[in-house]
Amino acid sequence: MVTPKRKDAQQLTELILETARDLFTQYGVDTVSMHQIAKTAGVGQATMYRRYAQKGDLCLELIDDQFGRLRAEIDGQLEQLADAPVLERLIAVFRRIIMFTHNEASLLKAIHVSLVQSRCLNDDAQQFFCSQPYLYLHGTLTSLLKEAMDSGQTVSFDPAFTAHIMIAALAPHTLQHLSDRYGYTTDDIIDQLICTLIRPLFHSFE
Amino acid sequence: MVTPKRKDAQQLTELILETARDLFTQYGVDTVSMHQIAKTAGVGQATMYRRYAQKGDLCLELIDDQFGRLRAEIDGQLEQLADAPVLERLIAVFRRIIMFTHNEASLLKAIHVSLVQSRCLNDDAQQFFCSQPYLYLHGTLTSLLKEAMDSGQTVSFDPAFTAHIMIAALAPHTLQHLSDRYGYTTDDIIDQLICTLIRPLFHSFE
DNA sequence: AATAATAGCGGACAATTGTCCGTTTGTCAA
DNA sequence: TTGACAAACGGACAATTGTCCGCTATTATT
Numbered sequence: 001m002v003t004p005k006r007k008d009a010q011q012l013t014e015l016i017l018e019t020a021r022d023l024f025t026q027y028g029v030d031t032v033s034m035h036q037i038a039k040t041a042g043v044g045q046a047t048m049y050r051r052y053a054q055k056g057d058l059c060l061e062l063i064d065d066q067f068g069r070l071r072a073e074i075d076g077q078l079e080q081l082a083d084a085p086v087l088e089r090l091i092a093v094f095r096r097i098i099m100f101t102h103n104e105a106s107l108l109k110a111i112h113v114s115l116v117q118s119r120c121l122n123d124d125a126q127q128f129f130c131s132q133p134y135l136y137l138h139g140t141l142t143s144l145l146k147e148a149m150d151s152g153q154t155v156s157f158d159p160a161f162t163a164h165i166m167i168a169a170l171a172p173h174t175l176q177h178l179s180d181r182y183g184y185t186t187d188d189i190i191d192q193l194i195c196t197l198i199r200p201l202f203h204s205f206e
Numbered sequence: 207m208v209t210p211k212r213k214d215a216q217q218l219t220e221l222i223l224e225t226a227r228d229l230f231t232q233y234g235v236d237t238v239s240m241h242q243i244a245k246t247a248g249v250g251q252a253t254m255y256r257r258y259a260q261k262g263d264l265c266l267e268l269i270d271d272q273f274g275r276l277r278a279e280i281d282g283q284l285e286q287l288a289d290a291p292v293l294e295r296l297i298a299v300f301r302r303i304i305m306f307t308h309n310e311a312s313l314l315k316a317i318h319v320s321l322v323q324s325r326c327l328n329d330d331a332q333q334f335f336c337s338q339p340y341l342y343l344h345g346t347l348t349s350l351l352k353e354a355m356d357s358g359q360t361v362s363f364d365p366a367f368t369a370h371i372m373i374a375a376l377a378p379h380t381l382q383h384l385s386d387r388y389g390y391t392t393d394d395i396i397d398q399l400i401c402t403l404i405r406p407l408f409h410s411f412e
Numbered sequence: 413a414a415t416a417a418t419a420g421c422g423g424a425c426a427a428t429t430g431t432c433c434g435t436t437t438g439t440c441a442a
Numbered sequence: 443t444t445g446a447c448a449a450a451c452g453g454a455c456a457a458t459t460g461t462c463c464g465c466t467a468t469t470a471t472t
Binding site for chain 1: 319403
């Protein structure tokens, strides 16, 4: 039988991504519309929507490179700190995540919008929570928390649950509010979060 | 001079709210459009948008009664537990908030959408964080946390900051994901959150 | 090369959100 | 009462999001 695949499909995907990246950096993620991206890239609406059903999906794709870098950083740090106490490793990971959230705030907020609204809430899939970035962060935090608890250094809790809560606490709009309204710097926020979410779990804190 | 106020303005406001409430309960918050509400109520688009710029604002108004009840419950509990340890009072407040979030999930999610997206992010106002409900919850948590810390029962932290983080951790979509994906009941979630966010702050935990 | 078949492109179209402006309507002064 | 004034109503209009379907272009087959 015939199963033809267009050879130019991949090129269009890259054209769309590149156009979106350019427009986002020039005008800001919020103000650029899907229609505008398609128009500028010179492709039909459907051509884009078939790839990215919402702006959030597009952003998730765009952030993928940056996220790969974050992942490499975290993995590197963990390897380098392999012999360090779990607490230290947890703090290192946390710091990286917060820096990343701060740097990629605009894309992350757009992704969050898609998560919160839309029929995602009805889908079984739950795009965001099943995305590779989320799963990686959750998995990494969970295993560190589990190691800390299993080695008896902390109080008792459910590592997977706690990891979800910690990630929720790092929602971009909350961090932005803390920095806009209260003037906290990124370092302030990191320190405060460690004092509030991580250290208290450890017996050795006092 | 003349400063006339239409006497029917208030009636229209109530008509809009009532219509919205009816449509929401009948069809669900997500599927009902602003246009549909205006059409059903028999008022112009602008008449509604002049009062509620987004669906989230409307939901914030609709939830106000329920929130008044929550507030009364919390205030009542705190009065009743006036002599109880701070830890116990914190847990009681937390429990109420989570139950409320669970019961009013659909309205709260709609409110969150408006918060996360939209030009709210550019506004100085930041509607949501300045809303009476948020300020009340944040204030109540902050004062309890401050009391706990000042009385030397807990580790050291910034009460106001921590209160923000705690509320962020209770985001409706996160709680929904925990219950949908992992099957946690409301009581499970309450217990876990207490073990993760509250008890560890206290010296006396162990 | 010519042909058949289909993956998938593109623009028109529908639905929703948000804005603007001509007109109505209630209030106050005479 | 009547007239003037402005608060505020309502629907038309613009912008954005999301869908549908006719048509093109690509590839396997002969």
